[in-house]
Amino acid sequence: MSHSMPELIGTKRDGGSLSAEQLEWIIAQYTADQIPDYQISAFLMAVIFRGMTDDELAAWTDAMLHSGDVLDLSSTALPKIDKHSTGGVGDKISIPLAPLVAACGVAIPMMSGRGLGHTGGTLDKLETIPGFKTRLDPEAFTRQLDELGLVLAGQSETLVPADRRIYALRDASGTVPAIPLIASSIMSKKLAEDLDGLVLDVKIGSGAFMKDVASGTALAETMVSIGRSHDTPVVGFLTDMDQPLGREVGNANEMVESIAVLRGEGPPDTTELTMVLGAEMLVLAGVAAGRSDARAQLDAAVRSGAGLDVFARVITAQGGNPAVLEDPTLLPTAAHTHTVTATRGGYVERCDALAVGRSAVRLGAGRQAKEDAIDPGVGITVHAKVGDAVTESDPVATVRYNTEDQLNACLPVLESAWVLSETPQQPVPLILGEVS
Amino acid sequence: MSHSMPELIGTKRDGGSLSAEQLEWIIAQYTADQIPDYQISAFLMAVIFRGMTDDELAAWTDAMLHSGDVLDLSSTALPKIDKHSTGGVGDKISIPLAPLVAACGVAIPMMSGRGLGHTGGTLDKLETIPGFKTRLDPEAFTRQLDELGLVLAGQSETLVPADRRIYALRDASGTVPAIPLIASSIMSKKLAEDLDGLVLDVKIGSGAFMKDVASGTALAETMVSIGRSHDTPVVGFLTDMDQPLGREVGNANEMVESIAVLRGEGPPDTTELTMVLGAEMLVLAGVAAGRSDARAQLDAAVRSGAGLDVFARVITAQGGNPAVLEDPTLLPTAAHTHTVTATRGGYVERCDALAVGRSAVRLGAGRQAKEDAIDPGVGITVHAKVGDAVTESDPVATVRYNTEDQLNACLPVLESAWVLSETPQQPVPLILGEVS
Numbered sequence: 050m051s052h053s054m055p056e057l058i059g060t061k062r063d064g065g066s067l068s069a070e071q072l073e074w075i076i077a078q079y080t081a082d083q084i085p086d087y088q089i090s091a092f093l094m095a096v097i098f099r100g101m102t103d104d105e106l107a108a109w110t111d112a113m114l115h116s117g118d119v120l121d122l123s124s125t126a127l128p129k130i131d132k133h134s135t136g137g138v139g140d141k142i143s144i145p146l147a148p149l150v151a152a153c154g155v156a157i158p159m160m161s162g163r164g165l166g167h168t169g170g171t172l173d174k175l176e177t178i179p180g181f182k183t184r185l186d187p188e189a190f191t192r193q194l195d196e197l198g199l200v201l202a203g204q205s206e207t208l209v210p211a212d213r214r215i216y217a218l219r220d221a222s223g224t225v226p227a228i229p230l231i232a233s234s235i236m237s238k239k240l241a242e243d244l245d246g247l248v249l250d251v252k253i254g255s256g257a258f259m260k261d262v263a264s265g266t267a268l269a270e271t272m273v274s275i276g277r278s279h280d281t282p283v284v285g286f287l288t289d290m291d292q293p294l295g296r297e298v299g300n301a302n303e304m305v306e307s308i309a310v311l312r313g314e315g316p317p318d319t320t321e322l323t324m325v326l327g328a329e330m331l332v333l334a335g336v337a338a339g340r341s342d343a344r345a346q347l348d349a350a351v352r353s354g355a356g357l358d359v360f361a362r363v364i365t366a367q368g369g370n371p372a373v374l375e376d377p378t379l380l381p382t383a384a385h386t387h388t389v390t391a392t393r394g395g396y397v398e399r400c401d402a403l404a405v406g407r408s409a410v411r412l413g414a415g416r417q418a419k420e421d422a423i424d425p426g427v428g429i430t431v432h433a434k435v436g437d438a439v440t441e442s443d444p445v446a447t448v449r450y451n452t453e454d455q456l457n458a459c460l461p462v463l464e465s466a467w468v469l470s471e472t473p474q475q476p477v478p479l480i481l482g483e484v485s
Numbered sequence: 486m487s488h489s490m491p492e493l494i495g496t497k498r499d500g501g502s503l504s505a506e507q508l509e510w511i512i513a514q515y516t517a518d519q520i521p522d523y524q525i526s527a528f529l530m531a532v533i534f535r536g537m538t539d540d541e542l543a544a545w546t547d548a549m550l551h552s553g554d555v556l557d558l559s560s561t562a563l564p565k566i567d568k569h570s571t572g573g574v575g576d577k578i579s580i581p582l583a584p585l586v587a588a589c590g591v592a593i594p595m596m597s598g599r600g601l602g603h604t605g606g607t608l609d610k611l612e613t614i615p616g617f618k619t620r621l622d623p624e625a626f627t628r629q630l631d632e633l634g635l636v637l638a639g640q641s642e643t644l645v646p647a648d649r650r651i652y653a654l655r656d657a658s659g660t661v662p663a664i665p666l667i668a669s670s671i672m673s674k675k676l677a678e679d680l681d682g683l684v685l686d687v688k689i690g691s692g693a694f695m696k697d698v699a700s701g702t703a704l705a706e707t708m709v710s711i712g713r714s715h716d717t718p719v720v721g722f723l724t725d726m727d728q729p730l731g732r733e734v735g736n737a738n739e740m741v742e743s744i745a746v747l748r749g750e751g752p753p754d755t756t757e758l759t760m761v762l763g764a765e766m767l768v769l770a771g772v773a774a775g776r777s778d779a780r781a782q783l784d785a786a787v788r789s790g791a792g793l794d795v796f797a798r799v800i801t802a803q804g805g806n807p808a809v810l811e812d813p814t815l816l817p818t819a820a821h822t823h824t825v826t827a828t829r830g831g832y833v834e835r836c837d838a839l840a841v842g843r844s845a846v847r848l849g850a851g852r853q854a855k856e857d858a859i860d861p862g863v864g865i866t867v868h869a870k871v872g873d874a875v876t877e878s879d880p881v882a883t884v885r886y887n888t889e890d891q892l893n894a895c896l897p898v899l900e901s902a903w904v905l906s907e908t909p910q911q912p913v914p915l916i917l918g919e920v921s
Binding site for chain 1: 490491492493494495498521522523524525526527528529530531533534654656657658659660662
């Protein structure tokens with residue numbers, strides 16, 4: 050059936066709902082270049098103000114999901130579970146989490162993205178491993194998942210092409226911040242992975258897209274609802290992103306911390322979040338009786354080195370050098386270090402994730418625009434986190450850099466991240482809520 | 486100065502205001518093809534939901550006004566006043582009004598549009614006069630205004646190019662119905678005529694864009710406010726468009742009725758509205774002491790034939806045959822007539838302007854799309870208006886048509902226009918309000 054796009058825009062603009070058939074028509078016609086960008090951007094802006102009903106959202110996501118190929122992973126005998134994070138600063142959880150969960154008998158067909166703005170991307174971090182390839186053809190992807198239970202790949206170009214187009218248009222037309230659009234973008238990509246379950250990590254705070262628990266809860270609930278309408282169980286955690294996660298920010302820095310978590314030597318927050326999200330994946334997969342059983346299995350995979358073994362095999366299968374797991378000096382590094390010190394004594398009241406993330410972009414660890422190159426060896430080690438006591442001249446961060454320009458661009462923003470108080474400060478809770 | 490369009494869209498989307506400099510930048514860059522349509526359509530949709538402040542609207546209108554040429558009519562000694570109607574069914578007021586007002590010593594540099602949808606356009610009606618040209622170059626326009634005090638022309642391509650582009654984009658992107666966008670579109674075109682004053686006829690009812698007095702008042706107030714910020718006095722009238730204006734709908738039909746008004750032989754509502762709007766133009770021009778003096782001058786211009794004389798000279802100057810004023814059979818006509826009769830006796834409770842307007846489009850008197858041709862000779866004469874008493878088989882309308890297809894397309898819609906009641910009905914008031 051054919052529709053008038055100005056009329057459909059008008060229906061949404063005036064607060065009406067569109068049918069599944071109308072929404073499918075929009076996605077199909079846009080993907081086929083039969084609807085101009087200026088109609089879609091006006092429609093998306095109307096969605097920002099009017100929202101979408103649950104039925105609309107299910108139909109819209111389904112139409113995006115079927116705008117291209119959908120993986121068929123039915124040859125994989127294991128339950129297939131993935132994790133998605135809405136993105137933050139120092140969020141390297143996917144890297145230690147995936148091998149540990151795979152070591153417990155869950156298949157993870159993980160497709161990740163690159164960093165943009167102050168949030169890092171898993172692909173950039175994985176590519177610090179010499180030789181590691183994130184581009185796999187569909188047969189190689191399926192074969193590796195069957196053999197190793199884990200693939201760490203980039204988004205396939207043939208999956209969910211509608212999302213790629215709509216995402217680029219949203220970025221250029223000021224139509225990014227709308228829960229239905231964010232939720233359908235994430236869920237269409239994840240549902241195209243042919244999953245049996247999904248764990249979401251919705252970041253909340255200055256370094257995250259969602260600034261407060263209420264909006265994060267709304268986003269998580271929306272994604273859980275989309276999962277339900279596709280018969281895919283989804284559990285969402287709301288977690289803190291007001292300060293950076295863990296100690297390391299930057300691509301090689303975060304790979305070092307990820308390997309430490311796999312060895313049982315990671316910082317407390319990175320380790321704890323890996324375990325919380327990983328345990329939920331085991332429960333969703335049905336390979337653990339409950340969360341405490343799941344935690345015990347994951348702890349065992351750390352202690353036995355089973356997680357490290359899976360990661361070594363995945364690195365080898367994807368063309369990388371697994372020796373980095375034993376010898377982190379094989380990772381890219383930077384020529385110089387600079388120490389940022391406390392200007393006075395006190396307690397850390399704030400270590401602003403957004404400031405640290407932005408300073409890392411200025412340092413060269415991230416991108417302002419999609420086309421930008423990154424410097425994989427530069428990074429920031431955070432020594433003082435919320436609740437820590439510092440005395441004057443104590444180091445609060447160490448910057449690894451290659452050029453003075455990098456350092457000079459980074460420092461003013463980085464130094465603004467800390468707020469010290471004269472009174473003792475409580476550490477911030479890591480897990481802020483849960484939606485299922 | 487340079488701006489990021491996604492950021493400016495985001496500011497408006499989130500309820501902020503843009504500076505005059507930012508709005509001028511948007512208009513200038515869009516007119517110069519430096520901003521893509523998809524950013525402007527998203528911005529316009531955000532304006533639909535967030536509106537514009539008075540300052541924003543003044544700056545936006547001013548930027549549109551200066552996106553191309555602006556007329557310089559300083560050589561015209563007389564005060565320059567124009568009238569604009571937001572459009573309706575049977576609204577031919579410009580045609581008798583302009584010669585009568587010009588006959589009283591006011592210069593009218595009138596630029597009109599074509600009909601689209603169920604609303605008619607003055608240009609289409611003028612072009613029923615054999616030979617009449619509505620395309621004048623700027624020198625001919627100025628010379629005729631100086632000599633005759635009246636030009637009846639089409640919009641110049643060089644005036645307000647930004648409005649032409651934005652109007653087309655709004656039409657295609659579902660971003661038409663927003664008072665700031667409607668008001669700035671009208672006012673930028675009218676202010677480009679270098680006026681000393683403007684009378685607005687804001688139509689209210691089923692056949693108009695504005696369906697109720699509240700929204701019509703808001704639109705009129707917005708245009709009056711834009712006029713104020715450009716030191717141009719604007720007076721707005723809210724007038725009924727729930728039933729067609731006058732008796733005639735269709736291009737030649739409306740020219741016949743217009744000539745009748747100039748002779749003092751028009752139907753009461755068309756005549757009254759011509760006098761009300763014309764009187765206000767004389768008052769704004771300062772050529773009448775007040776409304777009753779102005780009415781007396783207009784009545785005299787009818788009785789003396791001075792209005793008809795001005796029209797004859799304008800027709801001659803623009804290449805047309807002024808003999809139509811004496812012999813309406815020189816106008817285009819249609820081959821056949823069909824009479825629509827009352828199905829029962831009663832009082833007319835409703836004669837729906839929208840139904841009559843849509844039936845006229847189906848008959849060939851108007852356009853569904855800009856590219857469509859019109860049939861200048863077809864039209865509808867309305868015999869029964871609200872409050873009239875009819876007995877069964879009384880004619881309620883006469884249709885002039887050329888082909889059976891025209892008639893068959895028209896009739897079902899036309900016949901649905903009348904609602905009869907068993908109890909006597911009051912005629913609807915013509916003038917619903919006034920804003921200045």
